[in-house]
Amino acid sequence: MEKLRFDFKMRGASDGKTTILCLTSIGTPDGRSFTVPDEYQPTSLHKELITSQVYGRVKNTLGKRNQFRKVWITLTENMKKAYLDEEGNLLFENFYLEEIPDKIAEISTTSTSEDTIKKLLEKVLESKEQTSEVKNLNKIAKDFMIEKFDEKTSNASQWIEQFEKECVRCVVAEDRKKIEILKFFLEKGSADWYTCMILKYSIESEWNNWKKNFIETFGNKGWSPIRYAFNFKYQSGSLLEYGLKKEKLLLQIRKSMDTETLIDLIAIGLPNYVSDKIDRGTLQETQDLYNEISKLEHLVKKNMHEKKGKPFWDNKQKKNEDKNPCEICEKANKGKRFHSESICWFREKEDKNKKIGSFKSVNNSELEVELNTEDPKN
Template identity: 50%
Template sequence: MEKLKFEFVMKSGEDPKTNTICITSITDADQRTFGIPESLQPIRFHEEIIRTKSFQKVKTTLKRRHDKRQVWITLSPELKRAYVDEDGNFEINGYLLEETQQQAPATESLSALTSVLESFVEMRRDIPRSQNLKNLSERFVLEKFTKKTSNGIQWMTAFETECARLGIEEDISKIETLKLFLEDSCLDWYSSMLMKHTVISDWLIWKKSFCDTYVDKGWSPVRYAMLFKYRQGSLLDYALRKEKLLLEVNKTIDKPTLIDLIATGLPNFIADKIDRGSLKNVEDLFNNIRGLEHLVNKRAFDKKTNLENNIKDKNTRERPCRICEKENKGSRYHPESVCWFKNKENNQFKREQIRSVNNSELEIELNEIDSKN
């Protein structure tokens, strides 16, 4: 009996998430192969094949996408009428099939590459949503939101900008990603929102609740940013810190105002050495500040030296006077250079020296008088 070889391949259906069995080609006993166009490949167009026992075996065998089998099927009168016309031409529902030529190596390589890419895309679809969002969140250029963040509305705008940049557009994806950027008590707010609205809700509801909760209507952050001044350490570290505080309060602040506010927080002897008219950008101010770091370091060194001297003098005053101890006068705390007993010894020594000198002169005069007599 006459037989035909049908090639069955598991491909994606109309919905990319579903699979369907397709017949891609038919080969006769003379090894002639006839390709079937993609529009007629799905198995639903091959009712006579579905009724065969061979197809049931194929259906059991093909489980994963891109699996394929070539199966010989004996032509029944119904199959022959479905695929071969009265002149021996191969057809499907009146569509004549064209005999295909043997694929060139380059085409085979391209087909293999296409198959690999399709497999990769399928694997990416199988990755859990949470893992995808976690990987994307690592690419966010955004600091986490905490209770110390001063401007919640500004932070939310930056969050939505990063979501748009990385292709996170679905509401549920934004809500899930938001949790990865919350810390401290903000996680309690997130848990409350989950209980009230669930994760399958409108993003605008979450956004409005977030902005209403964390909008800062007080003056405390503004006051802290404006009055923040240099205390110690690096001048550049102070300048960068104040710039961040000011931008957190108002991202649209103009450059001259930003420069003035940073400069007014510097020590006067530092700020007076900077030419205000030459500052066009904040970076110009930073460059000038870096060149004046040595002045702060010198002043810190002088203060350290004075402190060490004061400590040395203090230690000297707190040490018992050894002269007083030698005289058995008890423990008295004063510099030895001003000790009264030391001065007393010096005065006594001088008096004894003077007395001995006077006695020697008197003795000489008496001897001279005796010699004359």
């Protein structure tokens, strides 16, 4: 026999999670078919077969569970030794293959209605399997101990490395599954990037290509995230919540930051009346700082209470004391009024008085000059 028909099918592995390509049966040119035992079905065991170019194309064609193809392959000398004995009987690993009865083969080839039903069932099973796989991936993603990627504050290289560690921890080894799970941790701009990558490279591409593109796209080389993390200060609310958030921001930009620097940067963002109450020499870990901060929460509440309880007129009086009184109001005997002279109600009257005074001064000067120039004899 110069050629044989090899029947391939994608089936679930023993662990029930992964899908592998299997050789289910072998057919001969005279129409007979021989089944391959389950333990010999994984194509990884058929070393001579997988070197064939036809096998390479079949592998690229089949990607989903329960898909199958039947192809004819011309036998090489090594393949003949692997699948035929000296008499032309089919075997593998010195195990003779069992022939499928003619009636079963005839029914499967002549009954078009059964073929149609079979195809419909396969499509239903495939659809259910895809739905089940999506649910399974969603469940795996929930087990990941990592937050969603934030393109504004997260370090892209650091975040993707943490994602890969979670893949290892949750036993996600296939590139395809890594790519599918990644979408659960992206939103906004990064979600648009994911869609573009699907269109350009497809979900079947290598994970390393996705990782490289991710770092190149979101690797922030500017100072904005660093500036935001370093300058983040306490505004209101819980001191402990502030400390935890600042530590998170600092670790997102530099995971290797030493503990002493972390403590210093967190303490700098605290109000002075709080940080001055903490003995820096007793702090060894960030939790020591948080323990001291928790003890001083009452200082913040007291400060807020004092600000709220202070009368409004005290603030107004203090504010007024910082200004100079209006001179126009003082001259008009209106008392001390603190406002700009440009908007004073009595400014128009003051300007009018100045003009009249100036006019009188000019007339008096002219009269004096005329008197001095007259002849004294007259």
